[in-house]
Amino acid sequence: MAKPNKKGPTRTVDIFCSKCKTCLFKYRKGGKGALIKCFKERIAEDYTQLSCTCPQCYQVFARETLIRGTPALKIVGGKVTFH
Template sequence: MAKPNKKGPSRTVDIVCAQCKCKLYKYRKGGKGALVKCFKERISEDYTFAPGICPQCQQAFARPTLVRGVPAFKIIGTKALMK
């Protein structure tokens, strides 16, 4: 399978916690679909202290995984939102 584009899209979105609305990432997202996964190489700013854990409410919002051989975070349900 093809790997995701390294440079990635230029459009950035803010990813926030669904429970406490705390900022989690600034992410270069491609396409207009729902937020399912975040490739680590496309995260431009990371506001979390532990991977996949909200810094404010300590809720797990994502799991580290490999997607097409590239490290990524799979978002759990609707625990993280795009703005």
């Protein structure tokens, strides 16, 4: 399988915790579908102290994994929203 494009898309979206609405990070998202995974190299700004955990309510919103050989965060369904 091909690796994701390093530079990625230029459009950024803000990703929020769905429980407390805290901003988790800015992400360069491609396409218009749902947010299922976040490649770590595409995260523009990270506001979390612990990886995959909301800094405000400490809810775990993702799992660290490798997707096509690239480090990524696999989002748990319903734990985050984005604009």
